[in-house]
Amino acid sequence: MKKIIKYLLWLSALGMSLLLLWFLAIRPWNPYKNVTQGVNKLIGFSQANLSEPWRITMTEEVTQQAKKYPDMRVIVTDAVDSSDRQVEDVRRLLSYGVDLLIISPTDSRALTPIVTEAYQKIPVIVLDRAVEGYDYTLYIGPDNQLIGRETGRYVSDLLGSQGGNVWEVQGRSGSPPTIDRSLGFREEIQRHPAIKTVQTVTADWLRDQAEDGLVSLFSKRPPPDIIVAQNDAMAYGAILAAKKSGVRDIKIIGVDGLEGANGGLDLLRRGLLAATFICPTGGKEAVNYAWDILEKKPGIPKKIYLRIRKVTPDTVNITTDPYVSLRHPRSNKEPIRLGFAQVGSESRWRITNTRSIKDAAKNAGIDLSFVDGQQKQENQIAAIRSFIQQKVDIIAFSPIVETGWETVLREAKAAGIPVILSDREVGIKDDTLWATFIGSDFLEEGRRAARWLLSYMKNHPTVDGQINIVELQGTVGSAPAIDRKRGFEMTLASHPEYKIIRSEVANFYFDEGKQVMRQILATEKNRIDVLFAHNDDMALGAIESIEAAGLKPGKDVVIVSVDAVKEAFQAMLAGKLNCTVECTPLLGPQLMKVIQDYFDGKELPTRIITSEEVFPAQIARSALPRRKY
Ligand code: GYE
Numbered sequence: 001m002k003k004i005i006k007y008l009l010w011l012s013a014l015g016m017s018l019l020l021l022w023f024l025a026i027r028p029w030n031p032y033k034n035v036t037q038g039v040n041k042l043i044g045f046s047q048a049n050l051s052e053p054w055r056i057t058m059t060e061e062v063t064q065q066a067k068k069y070p071d072m073r074v075i076v077t078d079a080v081d082s083s084d085r086q087v088e089d090v091r092r093l094l095s096y097g098v099d100l101l102i103i104s105p106t107d108s109r110a111l112t113p114i115v116t117e118a119y120q121k122i123p124v125i126v127l128d129r130a131v132e133g134y135d136y137t138l139y140i141g142p143d144n145q146l147i148g149r150e151t152g153r154y155v156s157d158l159l160g161s162q163g164g165n166v167w168e169v170q171g172r173s174g175s176p177p178t179i180d181r182s183l184g185f186r187e188e189i190q191r192h193p194a195i196k197t198v199q200t201v202t203a204d205w206l207r208d209q210a211e212d213g214l215v216s217l218f219s220k221r222p223p224p225d226i227i228v229a230q231n232d233a234m235a236y237g238a239i240l241a242a243k244k245s246g247v248r249d250i251k252i253i254g255v256d257g258l259e260g261a262n263g264g265l266d267l268l269r270r271g272l273l274a275a276t277f278i279c280p281t282g283g284k285e286a287v288n289y290a291w292d293i294l295e296k297k298p299g300i301p302k303k304i305y306l307r308i309r310k311v312t313p314d315t316v317n318i319t320t321d322p323y324v325s326l327r328h329p330r331s332n333k334e335p336i337r338l339g340f341a342q343v344g345s346e347s348r349w350r351i352t353n354t355r356s357i358k359d360a361a362k363n364a365g366i367d368l369s370f371v372d373g374q375q376k377q378e379n380q381i382a383a384i385r386s387f388i389q390q391k392v393d394i395i396a397f398s399p400i401v402e403t404g405w406e407t408v409l410r411e412a413k414a415a416g417i418p419v420i421l422s423d424r425e426v427g428i429k430d431d432t433l434w435a436t437f438i439g440s441d442f443l444e445e446g447r448r449a450a451r452w453l454l455s456y457m458k459n460h461p462t463v464d465g466q467i468n469i470v471e472l473q474g475t476v477g478s479a480p481a482i483d484r485k486r487g488f489e490m491t492l493a494s495h496p497e498y499k500i501i502r503s504e505v506a507n508f509y510f511d512e513g514k515q516v517m518r519q520i521l522a523t524e525k526n527r528i529d530v531l532f533a534h535n536d537d538m539a540l541g542a543i544e545s546i547e548a549a550g551l552k553p554g555k556d557v558v559i560v561s562v563d564a565v566k567e568a569f570q571a572m573l574a575g576k577l578n579c580t581v582e583c584t585p586l587l588g589p590q591l592m593k594v595i596q597d598y599f600d601g602k603e604l605p606t607r608i609i610t611s612e613e614v615f616p617a618q619i620a621r622s623a624l625p626r627r628k629y
Contacts, residue, residue, distance in 0.1 A: 041072040041100070041294050043287070044093030048106040048129070049081040052205055053233060053263060054256050054281060058104065058127070061283025069291055083110035090114045094121065099294055102286050105129045108176050123293045125286050130176050134302070138289055140282040143305040143606055144177045146431075147255055147277055148184020150310055153429070154275055155226055156192045158251060163194020164225035169214070169234045171205040181230050181255070198224060203234045210237025211244075218245035225251065232256040232264035232276055239272050255279055257311055268316045280306040285605070299590035303441070303609035307431075335367040336599060339387030340422075341397035344375040346475075346508045347537040348565045352629040353398075353423065353585035360588025366595065375475075375507075377401060381408050388415045394435075394595055396420040401477035402427035409433040418598065422591055424479040436604040438590050440583045440612060442480045446487020448581045448614050449532060449560045454495065456558065456578065456616070457530075467529045470520055471503040472513055472542060474534040480583075481505075484534050484562060501527060506538045513538030517545040525549055533561040536568040536580055543576050554578055554617070564615055566627055572620035582612040585629060 045062050049055055059076055066074045075093060079086035083106045091114070093101060101118050104127040105111035116135040118124050123137040130139055155166060168185065171178040189195050199217060203210035210229060218241060227242075227250060229235035235254030242250055257264040257278030264276035285304060293300055338361060345351055354370075361368035369392065371383035377400050387395050388411055395417055399405055405426045412419050413433055421437040457467055471488075474481035485503075492498040502520050506512035513533060521528070531546075533539035539561035543553040551557055553576040561568065564582035571577035590608065598604055615623055 039071055039073045041069065041291065042096070042098045043072060043074045043290055044090075044096065044098035044101045045074050045076045046086055046089045046093060046101065046103040047076060047078055048086065048104050050078045051081070052231075053258055053260065054231065054279075055104070057258055058281035058283040061281055062102065062287055065284045065287035069287070072287075072291065074287075079106055081106055083107045086111060087114045090118055094118060098122065100125065100290050102127055102290060105131060107174075108132060109174075123290075125290060125293075127282050127286050128177070137293060138300060139303045140285050140289070140605075141304075141306065142177075142279045142282075142308055144180030145184035145187075146305075146606070147279065147308055148181040148186075149188045150184075150277060150308065151181070151228055151253060151255070152185045152188025154253065154310060155189065155228060156195060158274065159192075159195055159225060161194065163192060163196070165196050165198045167199040167201065167214075167217070167224045167227045168197055169201045169203050169210050169227060169229040169238060171203070171230045171234070173202050178230060185228065203229075203237065205231050205233060207233040207237040207240075210234035211241045212237075214238055214241035215244055218242070218247055223247045223250055226274070227252045229254050232258065232267065232273075235264070235273060235276070236262050236267060239267065257309070265311065265316055268311060268313055271313060275310055275312045278309045278311055280308075280603075282306055299586075299593055300611065301438075301590065301608045302611035303607070304605045305607040305609075307436075307603065307606045335365050336394065336595060337367045337369070337390075337392040338595060339369045339371075339383070339390065339392040339395045341371050341373055341380040341383035341387075341395070343373055343380070343398045343400045343424075345372065346375060347510070347535055347563070348567060348629075349535060349537070349563045349583065349585045350508075352565070353587060356586045356588035357422075357591060358588070360592045363589075364592035364596065366592055373400060375400065377404055381405075384408050384412065384419075388412055388417060391415075392417065394418050394420065394598065396422045396591060396595075398423040399426050399479070400424075400475060402479055402482065403477060406430075406433070420591065420594065422587055423585075426479075431606060435598060436594060436606060436608060438587055438594060438608045439610065440480075441609050442483035442583075443487040443490075445480075445562050445581050445583055445612070446484035446489075447491045448487075449484070449562065449579070450488045450491035452579050452581070452614055452616060453498075453530060453532070453558070453560055454491070460558065462529050465497055467498045468501045468524075468527050469498060469530040469532055470517075470524065470528050471500050472506045472516060472531065472533040472538040473503060474506075474508040474538075476505055480562075481534055488532060500532075506533075506541070508535045508537060510537040510541040513541030514545050515541075517542035518548070521545060521549040521551075525551070528557050531557050531559045533559070535583075536561045536563040536565045536577075539577060539580075540567055540571060543571060547576075564613075564627070565629060566624070569615070569620045569624045569627060572615070572617040573624070575617070577617065579614065579616045581614050584610050584612055 066072045077089035086106050100123045102125045108131050112131040115131045119135045126136045126139045128141045201213040227238045232254035235252050238252045251274040254264050254276040257276045259265050267273040373380040418435040421434050423439045504516045506516045546553040559577050560579045562581045562583050564580045568580040
């Protein structure tokens with residue numbers, strides 16, 4: 001009997017421990033279980049490391065901002081700069097049941113797969129270092145190429161026409177900020193042949209590594225005129241190295257612009273730095289958007305590029321947003337008065353865009369003065385001038401072309417009226433002339449059209465392997481025409497069998513698309529394999545001419561276009577169009593949100609890029625019911 005009882009006790013103990021093990025296996029231990037009980041918005045924040053001052057500031061911003069939201073909690077993990085560790089961190093956060101993930105990757109390539117996995121389950125905000133592809137809800141970060149270009153511009157200002165030598169201190173090699181800042185810097189420097197970048201040092205964003213690397217370089221090479229460091233920590237390393245090596249009269253430039261001892265602003269005030277670029281961490285914005293996303297607010301963009309600002313010894317004590325000081329007081333009672341100068345009504349896209357802006361202004365209680373520029377830049381300029389005279393609170397416009405706006409934008413700034421660029425950008429370097437840009441990444445749209453074509457033609461080869469392309473361009477000098485063409489050509493550049501045999505302008509119009517295609521068919525009829533149209537309207541017009549010429553659109557001629565309007569889906573269902581790349585015209589709600597954010601005193605990012613997809617014909621039927629335009 002005793003033996004049976006002993007045996008049963010053993011058995012139940014074994015059973016209990018197996019149950020416990022199984023339970024722990026299926027529900028890993030969650031140390032935050034009690035503090036997150038009943039919390040509606042549980043955010044997981046996976047940070048790359050907590051050793052860099054900039055990342056410590058980012059994490060503080062996230063935790064502080066979250067406290068402003070009643071039922072939001074944030075769990076922070078520190079990957080101590082290990083990608084493997086960070087992948088584990090994300091897995092653990094997912095197992096805790098977080099509602100949204102914010103991640104600042106250690107390494108873009110290494111973290112892309114786990115970010116894609118998380119994105120299939122919950123919304124994901126990627127902060128600072130981008131991941132590859134588009135499997136995330138929102139990316140927030142600085143425009144690193146812009147930082148590089150701005151640094152290059154300041155170096156050329158400092159050195160003047162006689163030029164000089166520059167050393168570049170780079171962050172971790174292969175990381176997107178390192179690549180993009182260097183790309184932008186060299187793009188700018190190469191415009192000044194007298195300036196030579198004679199040395200590059202890699203210092204992984206760390207002060208010590210920069211200091212050691214530069215001390216050894218100073219012992220071997222004559223010192224340069226300027227050292228450009230890709231963050232302030234490395235710039236501080238350069239300052240210490242110069243001191244140690246007895247090097248004087250050298251100018252050092254950094255990036256980040258943090259407060260605190262030996263932070264960029266402190267080094268500036270002590271006259272040790274020639275300049276730095278305030279680079280917001282995005283922590284605050286990430287939490288604000290996490291809230292909006294979990295509240296299912298409309299108009300969540302795909303990318304937000306935060307505004308950077310150059311700070312020099314003369315400007316280190318001036319306030320932040322250049323527009324803050326210009327904003328004239330408003331009594332809360334009056335509705336915000338917005339002046340909007342539209343391009344015209346050239347396409348289905350444009351007509352939808354106009355409706356979206358008018359409806360959103362009404363819904364937001366914003367008093368809208370709307371002018372249709374009828375495809376003429378002078379009409380838009382005249383409209384902006386009349387808005388300035390009417391002393392509206394804010395102006396927004398869709399620049400028909402990239403150039404010719406500097407004068408009128410300076411007039412608006414002088415009048416203290418902020419300007420928002422909607423849909424299209426201007427080709428002006430001085431980004432203090434507008435408060436922000438909202439619209440699409442046209443370069444990426446061109447790349448997407450070409451990527452789709454490459455994958456499609458693999459399964460639909462031409463007889464001779466050559467692929468002859470006809471391109472219908474939008475308005476000459478307009479941002480979408482310039483960048484869609486560049487993105488398309490960039491992606492096909494390494495495929496010599498793809499040839500653009502004719503490229504003609506049809507100004508985004510249906511009729512012009514039809515007419516120009518008819519002219520092209522007259523001479524090129526049997527040589528055309530593909531039509532790339534910069535918008536659906538021109539493609540739909542061209543389809544009629546292709547049919548009239550006795551060819552089958554979508555079969556004899558493969559057609560890819562941009563916008564993704566409803567009529568393009570119908571053409572795909574009819575087998576006459578093969579693919580359309582989305583470019584959303586529904587910018588109204590985002591524009592009104594940005595205007596309200598502005599008058600709520602929030603600092604606006606430099607660029608807000610909308611979220612978009614690609615629609616090949618085979619998914620047109622399932623996608624059509626969800627289409628809003
Ligand atoms: O693609 C086209 C419209 O600026 C993105 O302009 C817009 C373009 C759009 O005419 O249909």
